[in-house]
Amino acid sequence: VTTFVAPATVAEALPLLAAGGTAVAGGTDLVVAARSGRRALPPAVVSLHRLDELRGIERSGDGSLRIGALSTHADLERSGLVRSGWPALADAAVLVGSPATRNVGTVGGNLANASPAMELGAPLLVHQARVETSGGRRLGIEELLVGPGRTALEPGELIAHVVVPASAASAYVRLEYRRAMEIAVVGAAAALAVDEAGRIEEARVALTAVAPTCVRAPAVEAALREATAAVFGDAAELAAEAASPISDVRASDRYRRAQIAVIVRRALELAHERVCM
Amino acid sequence: VTYPLVLTVDGVAYSLAVDGGRTLLAALREDVGVTGPKEGCDDSECGACMVLLDGRPVNSCSFLALQADGREVTTVQGLSDGSEPGPLQRAFVRTGGIQCGFCTPGMLVSATALLNESPNPTEDQVRLALAGNLCRCTGYGKIVEAVLIAAAELGEDRV
Numbered sequence: 001v002t003t004f005v006a007p008a009t010v011a012e013a014l015p016l017l018a019a020g021g022t023a024v025a026g027g028t029d030l031v032v033a034a035r036s037g038r039r040a041l042p043p044a045v046v047s048l049h050r051l052d053e054l055r056g057i058e059r060s061g062d063g064s065l066r067i068g069a070l071s072t073h074a075d076l077e078r079s080g081l082v083r084s085g086w087p088a089l090a091d092a093a094v095l096v097g098s099p100a101t102r103n104v105g106t107v108g109g110n111l112a113n114a115s116p117a118m119e120l121g122a123p124l125l126v127h128q129a130r131v132e133t134s135g136g137r138r139l140g141i142e143e144l145l146v147g148p149g150r151t152a153l154e155p156g157e158l159i160a161h162v163v164v165p166a167s168a169a170s171a172y173v174r175l176e177y178r179r180a181m182e183i184a185v186v187g188a189a190a191a192l193a194v195d196e197a198g199r200i201e202e203a204r205v206a207l208t209a210v211a212p213t214c215v216r217a218p219a220v221e222a223a224l225r226e227a228t229a230a231v232f233g234d235a236a237e238l239a240a241e242a243a244s245p246i247s248d249v250r251a252s253d254r255y256r257r258a259q260i261a262v263i264v265r266r267a268l269e270l271a272h273e274r275v276c277m
Numbered sequence: 278v279t280y281p282l283v284l285t286v287d288g289v290a291y292s293l294a295v296d297g298g299r300t301l302l303a304a305l306r307e308d309v310g311v312t313g314p315k316e317g318c319d320d321s322e323c324g325a326c327m328v329l330l331d332g333r334p335v336n337s338c339s340f341l342a343l344q345a346d347g348r349e350v351t352t353v354q355g356l357s358d359g360s361e362p363g364p365l366q367r368a369f370v371r372t373g374g375i376q377c378g379f380c381t382p383g384m385l386v387s388a389t390a391l392l393n394e395s396p397n398p399t400e401d402q403v404r405l406a407l408a409g410n411l412c413r414c415t416g417y418g419k420i421v422e423a424v425l426i427a428a429a430e431l432g433e434d435r436v
Binding site: 006031 | 278280296297298300319320321322324327330333334335336338339340341343344346387390405406408409410
């Protein structure tokens with residue numbers, strides 16, 4: 001690092017970013033990568049930690065959830081509002097790293113880092129969330145995440161808020177080899193609305209760590225519509241159609257592909273339990 | 278280039294000048310001279326560097342020092358008054374939750390944050406709260422036991 005600046009407002013931050021500065025929120029990706037020797041710290045750090053206008057989790061007048069981009073995973077995990085209304089997001093937040101990671105890592109940072117294995121991506125997709133940027137743009141999560149480590153943000157543009165519409169019951173489940181300090185091997189989020197006869201009125205499913213970004217699984221969603229919980233197993237089998245997994249140190253592509261249906265079924269079952277609560 | 282950094286460490290205020298990439302751990306150990314927090318992995322895997330930042334555990338090795346400006350840091354050295362070990366520290370000694378001792382500062386810091394928030398934790402809560410703190414000696418059983426013993430002892434004091 002040659003320079004470090006901590007603007008007090010978003011308005012002060014934007015020209016610094018436009019001039020080539022790199023935004024650093026919690027640093028759980030950027031600083032950890034530097035310490036482990038994977039990638040040097042950026043030469044011009046624009047630290048976001050003083051931007052209080054980007055904090056806070058609240059319900060808007062239209063019933064949607066409005067999450068400041070500097071909210072931490074611990075903030076999501078501890079929010080009664082999130083746990084009751086958008087439970088897949090709380091499920092995902094509590095799985096991230098360790099308590100220390102969750103106390104520092106932010107929602108905006110998780111999105112901007114755009115890892116295909118990010119835990120918040122699939123829950124935000126099934127909840128049809130969008131981000132509001134500092135430039136006043138509104139982007140759906142599927143528009144924001146364009147590839148591994150790549151977003152549709154323009155140079156100098158910050159994620160300011162994440163807006164999540166009021167929605168159906170939801171859940172997020174991942175395949176993991178250990179309970180903490182883990183990254184999803186395969187993950188799935190499901191959101192369901194079910195009528196009194198048990199007929200599925202609304203179903204959305206998204207996958208983690210099996211494609212270049214977190215992705216929806218439209219074939220599963222189509223198979224669930226107008227059906228009942230009895231089809232969860234068969235519908236989950238269709239999830240692999242949306243997947244193009246890679247082999248890496250964590251799992252082979254074949255293992256990931258084989259586990260997708262299992263994890264999707266578990267996410268559907270957990271979301272369905274919550275519908276019926 | 279250095280930048281001013283004002284922070285409180287274990288109740289004492291410090292004014293430092295650090296460069297932009299300096300980590301909180303380096304600032305604590307080398308600038309402040311508080312060597313309780315350890316450098317283990319140096320990339321947020323092991324927890325030996327754990328400190329409380331405004332009461333919450335963070336990995337100081339991977340935290341930019343300048344982001345702690347104006348905030349309150351508690352290290353293992355701030356957990357008791359220095360003359361007498363506290364209940365948590367005594368419990369670690371009693372159970373043998375300390376062997377080589379390198380993870381101990383981080384374990385004590387994470388356990389302190391847990392007990393401040395959940396005075397009567399279950400064993401599962403203890404294990405989840407200590408996640409991110411690696412111990413290569415004890416097998417963790419004695420450490421978990423120590424936290425549960427300290428919780429029980431602190432609970433009796435409150436009655």
